[in-house]
Amino acid sequence: MNTIIEIRNLRKDYHVGEVTVHALRGIDLKITEGEFVAIMGASGSGKSTMLNILGCLDKPTAGDYLLDGINVSSMEKDAIARLRNQKLGFVFQAYNLLARTTALENVELPLFYNPKVRARDRREAAIRALEAVGLTDRMHHMPNQLSGGQQQRVAIARSLVNDPVLILADEPTGNLDTRTSFEIMELFQNLNEKGRTIVYVTHEPDIAKFATRNVMFRDGKIYRESIVTERLNAKEILETLPVEVIEEFD
Amino acid sequence: MNYSNLFRIAIRALIRNKLRAFLTMLGIIIGVASVIAMLAIGEGSKQKMRGQISSMGTNMVMVMPNFQRRGGVSLGASSSMALKYTDVIALRNEAVDVGAVSPEIRASGQIIYSNKNTQTTIYGVSEEYLSIRKLEVLSGRVFNANETRSMAKVCILGQTVVENLFGKGADPVGLSIRIKNLPFLVIGVLKDKGESGMGQDQDDLILAPYTTVQRRLAAIDYINGIYASALSEEKSPAAIVEVEEILRRTHKLKESTENDFRVMSQSELLKTITSITDIMTYLLGAIAGISLLVGGIGIMNIMFVSVTERTREIGLRMSIGGRGKDIMKQFLAESIILSILGGVMGVVFGYLLARLAGSLMSSQAIVKTQSVVLAFIVCFVIGVFFGWYPARKAANLNPIDALRYE
Structure with missing residues (x-):
């Protein structure tokens, strides 16, 4: 199995006025292809900082970060942007879809920044990504015409569209009710079964x-790492849940 | 990111905020429209004046007595008598670059026909005067040499005089009128010439032989001016020099003495008026340009608001692979599209405005290609210039901060 992420003695300090906050105090982490990792921890434990660094949105103060064999720590800004575009897919707690823009156009967005994708292939790629999340019938809806779960599916389709090596999700179910949360996790499990590497914070x-491995953060350090023994299957859980009558807006 | 992508993204972003985009453009639309309209009105009135002056004859050369003033005291009386009919003869005989020459003697007085009367200027002239001043006879004829020699009491009326005495469109040829109580036979009527560039009625006049006016009406032995025509417009500067030389000689002026007359040409007048209308046009254009500048600042303001309001969007675009320069280009493209589109609408609107103003002012408004091209260049520059700073602000945002922005 290929190693997707390799982190060695990674540190991150913030300077707030004269006080230095040590957000991450020496992290070593390895994630291989096909893994489904949940990063856990209380707020302030450093898990969000970790995800930002994994997503190349933030730079570590010290230590090495190798993404798909490339050392990110020494890279130029523009090269990092290309990395975000082609190697990474982001899913946010608040979905972060562009308002007054159809689901399809939202999914197309990362392709505009990818010079490898030709204009005529763009639409087709976006439609395929929406198929993968089961939203082909909502392609031309605006975000405000979609439910929270549907919006998060659009966001996941957007993260998939450039065929990244890694999908990063920051509290992807944080704004959703239980049933919809399970639906999103079912989608992630499906994607994982097809070989996607997924890291999410919760x-x-x-x-x-629902993950295969849990990484627990506390005080800027990895407190515990564990393989999930009693792994839940979202599909099975959903079948046991009473079927709610969902009002559709069409 | 290639340019078609860039503009597609920018256009989509603008469409998401149609009303705001339009209001932003409004500043540019009004600015460009007023510049285009002002320049067109200025150009139109310039062309109109030019046309009117050329219709008076661009090769015309005028000689006037020089009213000298010394220490504020006018020496008018003696110097206004400087020109004599002998000067006309001298010019006729000696000047090479000059074609026709005519004296002009002015007298004003009351004109009476039956129970109607009017006040006007009677010009005592020779037959050449009509060709020099581009006057045409509508009906009747011009006085002949015999009538001039015999100081005949014949006259030619301008249209305004005809209208005042006989009513509009009447043909008074053959009738008799009284000028300063002397009976005159109307032998001709002049064609309508309209207002001059300076708003003077060019039809309010009566022409009569210079001998008649000089002796019978004005009772003077000098003349008020000389009208001549240079052989062509190009020769008029040479004609001026020649006229000056001849008149200095006939007036026996010493080297050190100033001219007691002034020579002017219509082409000089044309130049003066053109430069005045040019200044007017530029002044109007500059004032309109200020509103264009204000429109540009409006764009900058909206782009700033837009950057702040769309901070999360910028963060998202960065997180999915947008580079700083992509973000910058997008905002620049937005402001350029706004200003160019505003420019297009402004040109159309300005053109309509110019036509409306033209029809109201009974002068044509002429939209020149140069001013349209200029407007587009200015709009592009405004788009880049006023879009640059907000775009840079957007590009320099930190992706995490932008994503977390509330």
């Missing part, structure tokens, strides 16, 4: 049990 132990 503070809910239930949600973490």
